Amino acid sequence: EQSTRILSHTFTAQQRANECSLRVAWILGQHKKPFTDACMLVKECMSVVAETLLDGKPKQELCDKIKQIPMSASSDTKKGEILTQDVLTQLNEAKHKAPCVGLAVDESTDICDNAQLLVYVRFFNTDQKAFCEDLLGVTPLQTSTRGEDIYLAIKEMLTKRGIEPTQVVSIATDGAPAMIGREKGAVARLKEDNPELIAYHCIIHQSVLCASLSDEHAEMMNTMMKMIHFLRASSSTQHRMLREFLREVDANADDLLLHNNVRWLSKGKVLARFWSIRREVASFLAELRHQKATQFSLFLGNEKQIDNVAFLVDITAHLNELNLRLQGEDNSICELMTAVRSFQKKLELFKEDLQGDCAHFPAVQEQVQGQRDVSSFVDFIDKLIVNFSNRFDSFSFGQQLTMFIQNPFIITDVRGFSEEVTQHFKWVNPGPLQMQLVDLQADVSLRAQFLRTDPSTFWLQTVPETAFPGLRKVAIYILTMFGSTYNCKAAFSTMNI
Structure with missing residues (x-):
């Protein structure tokens, strides 16, 4: 019995030491710090804190436990890979449950003149009742940056993550010819796989172009x-x-x-x-x-x-x-x-x-x-x-849809709203959608709750799916759409590209 207790205690202590190592690797990854910081700085800092705060036997015990924590550049790299794979698995599972996904795509050239394609994905996490934005992938375009090359790279990323092209509701791009070319652009090729794909130019980029000086x-x-x-x-x-x-x-x-x-x-x-x-x-x-x-x-x-x-x-x-x-x-x-x-x-x-x-x-x-x-x-x-x-004024995303998300209770042209919805989402049945909107606007309780929350929370957590299935699905599709390629630009900045 004594030997069993010793083995159990040792196993538990080792588990805790490994957990500490994983938590440190997670924090370093979140703050984009090199794993060499773990063995060179983090462990040393913990030892100094223990020696300063404690005295006698407690100090020695804590210092011994800190020494048992496996921290090194190689071990933290492995733990980072473990954490990455676990997060990736969770995200993939959440994506497969999502009704649709939105993409943001941008391409940039790094300091070595290598073209890098970066794709972000946005989807509704049904378990968390919230939207997630995640890096779908980043890949170098080895030779040329034609629309065909970008299309094949995006298609490969979607396949690796188990996303069907028909599941993609929208794609936001930087408006480059290789992206939006009428015949050979990447978006045109993606529309061959998904004719209902909604494509548009990054709103931030367009606003910058509008402000060009005389x-x-x-x-x-x-x-x-x-x-x-x-x-x-x-x-x-x-x-x-x-x-x-x-x-x-x-x-x-x-x-x-x-x-x-x-x-x-x-x-x-x-x-x-x-x-x-x-x-x-x-x-x-x-x-x-x-x-x-x-x-x-x-x-x-x-x-x-x-x-x-x-x-x-x-x-x-x-x-x-x-x-x-x-x-x-x-x-x-x-x-x-x-x-x-x-x-x-x-x-x-x-x-x-x-x-x-x-x-x-x-x-x-x-x-x-x-x-x-x-x-x-x-x-x-x-x-x-x-x-x-x-x-x-001619932007592909209509004002009625914006009004629907921001405040569905002020829509007066119900038929016009349903027509605009069916222009973007062919699967919508306009008749039931019109009835659901009228019922929603007549619901005093929902109107009161809308005033106390933000539009996204209202549609995701307040509107009951059983009573308004069509409206809620349309809202999720709209909220899934990226408005810009900001995430891509921010990622390129972090990568020093």
């Missing part, structure tokens, strides 16, 4: 970026002098920001920082004995050009605000389209505001003070309105 404003932006690069990056000595000067004069910031072409919000932040210390920067340029400094000093002394800079500061701030609303994980296509529709209405307000007191353009208000012509700014807003209208 020649005049583009030239102004380039001049600003060149000036900031001259002050910030052309000379380390000059950069140190600038920072010291800004500290001496007690400026609102002690440095300029440097523009990064890869970052969506970069130019707006760079301009906002410059505007907050523009007078100090002008004074610093005036003191420099350099030809470029003289040219930039003259540029800052030109009122018309600084008026344009002020406008760029304000309009990029508004565009950045939209961009931030569109970014982030777990955003459905309805939320993104709601943000875009809202911004389109704001543009009309901005146009009127520029012709009035410029309440939404503080930099312009401070600079122009109602004394100079702002017609070029109004023209720019007009172009933005046209660009957004051209790209989003």
Whole structure:
């Protein structure tokens, strides 16, 4: 009996040590840290904490237990593989139970000039009653990046994870020709396997394309970026002098920001920082004995050009605000389209505001003070309105569907709603769907619960499937759809691609 108890105790202690090792490997993986940190840092830190907090026998016992924890780069790598396989198995099981999946696809070139294709999948986890976004796969495109190559890579990923092409409800892409080519694009090939596939261009990418600058404003932006690069990056000595000067004069910031072409919000932040210390920067340029400094000093002394800079500061701030609303994980296509529709209405307000007191353009208000012509700014807003209208008014995802998810109780055209649904989802029977919507709108209890929760929770956890099977299925299909390729961009950033 004594030997049995000793063996049982040893086995239990070893199990606990292995569990500790697995938990450490899980945390390191979550924070994207190398497994060498486990043997070099984590174990050492635990020992130091034990020696500091405890004394005598308890300290020795805990230190001995810490030493028993199997931690090394090789063992943690194996445990990471075990955890990965377990998570993958759970996700695959959840995917197979989901009624449909949505895809987000993007391609990028790494620092070694290798094309990498990354695909994310979104689906409804029936056990957790929530949506999951997961990496379906990442694969190098060895030679070419034609639509056929991308199609075959996506098809292979779907096959490996046991997903049928007909199960894919939608695909969001970056809009590249290889993705959306009419005949040989990857999306066209996928539609051969699934004719009901809904495909669309990433909403974030489209909003960025809408905000392209006119020649005049583009030239102004380039001049600003060149000036900031001259002050910030052309000379380390000059950069140190600038920072010291800004500290001496007690400026609102002690440095300029440097523009990064890869970052969506970069130019707006760079301009906002410059505007907050523009007078100090002008004074610093005036003191420099350099030809470029003289040219930039003259540029800052030109009122018309600084008026344009002020406008760029304000309009990029508004565009950045939209961009931030569109970014982030777990955003459905309805939320993104709601943000875009809202911004389109704001543009009309901005146009009127520029012709009035410029309440939404503080930099312009401070600079122009109602004394100079702002017609070029109004023209720019007009172009933005046209660009957004051209790209989003004909967007494949209708406004009735967005309204259905955001607030089904305000839909008045029931027949029009069912027609829009059947355009996107051929399997829908419009008759029962119309009856279910009428019943839903008449349900006082559900209306009250809708006001106390968010749309996603309402459709997934509040609306009973037995009473409204058609409506709930349509809602799940819509909420499964990715609105953008943000996850892909974020993953590429994490991979330093």
